Amino acid sequence: MGVTVHLPGLLRADAGGAAHLPVDVGPPAVLRDVLDTLVAEHPGLDRRIRDEQGRLRRYVNVFVNTDECRALGGLDTPVPEGADIRVLPSVAGG
Amino acid sequence: MAYSLVIGTRKGLFTASGENRRDWRMTGPHRLDSADHASMSAVYAVGIDPHTGRVLAGAESSHFGPSVWYSDDGGASWHEPESAPIVFPEDTDASLTRVWQFAFGDTPGTVYAGVEPHALFRSTDGGLSFELVRALWDHPHRADWFPGAGGGAVHTVLPGVVGVGERSPEAMTVAMSTGGVYQTRDGGTSWAPANRGISAGFLPEEEPEYGQCVHKVALAADGSMYAQNHHGVYRSDRPAEEGWRAVEKGLPVDFGFAMVAHPHRPGTALNFPVISQEVHLPPDHRLGVYRTEDAGERWSPAVEGLPEEPYFGIVLRDAACTDGAEAPGFYFGTRTGDVYAADDGGPWHRVAAHLPDVLCVRAVEV
Numbered sequence: 147m148g149v150t151v152h153l154p155g156l157l158r159a160d161a162g163g164a165a166h167l168p169v170d171v172g173p174p175a176v177l178r179d180v181l182d183t184l185v186a187e188h189p190g191l192d193r194r195i196r197d198e199q200g201r202l203r204r205y206v207n208v209f210v211n212t213d214e215c216r217a218l219g220g221l222d223t224p225v226p227e228g229a230d231i232r233v234l235p236s237v238a239g240g
Numbered sequence: 241m242a243y244s245l246v247i248g249t250r251k252g253l254f255t256a257s258g259e260n261r262r263d264w265r266m267t268g269p270h271r272l273d274s275a276d277h278a279s280m281s282a283v284y285a286v287g288i289d290p291h292t293g294r295v296l297a298g299a300e301s302s303h304f305g306p307s308v309w310y311s312d313d314g315g316a317s318w319h320e321p322e323s324a325p326i327v328f329p330e331d332t333d334a335s336l337t338r339v340w341q342f343a344f345g346d347t348p349g350t351v352y353a354g355v356e357p358h359a360l361f362r363s364t365d366g367g368l369s370f371e372l373v374r375a376l377w378d379h380p381h382r383a384d385w386f387p388g389a390g391g392g393a394v395h396t397v398l399p400g401v402v403g404v405g406e407r408s409p410e411a412m413t414v415a416m417s418t419g420g421v422y423q424t425r426d427g428g429t430s431w432a433p434a435n436r437g438i439s440a441g442f443l444p445e446e447e448p449e450y451g452q453c454v455h456k457v458a459l460a461a462d463g464s465m466y467a468q469n470h471h472g473v474y475r476s477d478r479p480a481e482e483g484w485r486a487v488e489k490g491l492p493v494d495f496g497f498a499m500v501a502h503p504h505r506p507g508t509a510l511n512f513p514v515i516s517q518e519v520h521l522p523p524d525h526r527l528g529v530y531r532t533e534d535a536g537e538r539w540s541p542a543v544e545g546l547p548e549e550p551y552f553g554i555v556l557r558d559a560a561c562t563d564g565a566e567a568p569g570f571y572f573g574t575r576t577g578d579v580y581a582a583d584d585g586g587p588w589h590r591v592a593a594h595l596p597d598v599l600c601v602r603a604v605e606v
Contacts, residue, residue, distance in 0.1 A: 197335035198327035
């Protein structure tokens with residue numbers, strides 16, 4: 147099945163400049179599967195989004211359609227066909 | 241002669257160069273990567289490889305995590321290794337928070353990184369990839385090491401040395417906050433604490449074997465060491481055998497972060513006093529450097545050229561250094577964004593002003 151990953155401007159250099167990336171996974175698939183497939187194609191993205199233990203970085207939010215994944219099942223959140231996966235820096239930094 | 245200075249700040253990396261230590265050309269903040277993370281990256285560690293001139297920068301984005309960048313052309317261009325250069329093995333369940341220190345071995349290509357959480361990594365390819373030094377990670381004391389206010393890290397790495405007269409590729413001294421000083425004489429296979437004499441007022445024991453919050457250890461030319469502790473300034477010829485002796489008498493306060501030893505004269509060192517763990521301001525609200533020339537028996541202000549008006553920026557633990565030249569220079573930066581340089585024993589000259597908080601400086605004669 148196909149989903150689309152949307153990247154913030156700061157991460158597009160790690161994906162060849164792309165803002166929107168179609169990803170084929172599953173079905174069924176969870177968010178981890180989507181990220182694993184995405185970073186297999188664009189390995190530079192992985193260290194930005196997840197630490198070396200595969201955990202989402204604290205100030206990176208990943209939305210499955212309109213819900214931030216931590217409010218669902220985290221990286222185990224089921225991903226429906228055609229989902230929009232948005233990676234966004236959280237309100238932090240400085 | 242010419243000199244090159246690398247400055248890591250809370251907001252990016254700067255460099256300066258000059259034909260003397262008075263007049264400088266500043267560049268930066270450097271664009272470390274095409275997405276320009278430099279504008280948001282805190283650079284906590286920089287190192288200049290004495291074998292190759294490669295500059296390493298340990299930087300971190302508050303959102304997208306830490307990494308290591310390097311430049312082989314004096315900072316004109318920067319590169320990040322294709323794979324994340326410093327990663328904790330899966331079984332540790334740990335992840336890199338930040339790099340606190342780079343140090344270089346006698347063997348070309350050997351680079352050490354002291355990191356948070358408390359760990360030491362070793363590279364044999366000039367800093368493109370690193371491997372965890374297992375024995376220190378697996379040390380039975382680990383459960384008792386806890387983070388100080390700045391985080392829990394190995395922040396001092398001194399390859400090849402454990403004291404006067406003991407120089408060997410198998411030897412190394414590290415220091416951590418908290419945890420204290422540890423040494424190996426077998427290439428990192430085993431590590432022993434070397435903290436006798438150093439106080440730890442935040443622990444119940446008067447002289448614990450380990451657990452101290454050593455802020456910085458500075459290596460002197462003969463292998464002796466100076467330590468700025470979390471309250472207390474110390475010196476030792478051979479920490480493991482003889483312990484440490486207090487040398488803070490004559491300093492305005494016993495707290496601070498940075499310490500720099502003269503690269504050729506073992507009795508000479510610089511200290512950068514800071515008021516107490518709660519205050520973190522310069523004594524008397526004046527930017528002050530203190531210098532000893534008799535191994536800490538006496539300290540004298542070395543403030544010529546520094547501002548005389550009230551000043552509130554302190555010097556952090558890696559924000560002071562020497563370039564190690566035959567006629568050496570000394571350098572430091574402050575949390576209020578000023579950087580100073582001086583010839584040995586000479587007046588300070590301002591290299592830069594109004595930078596972001598200076599976290600680290602490294603200098604070299606080129």
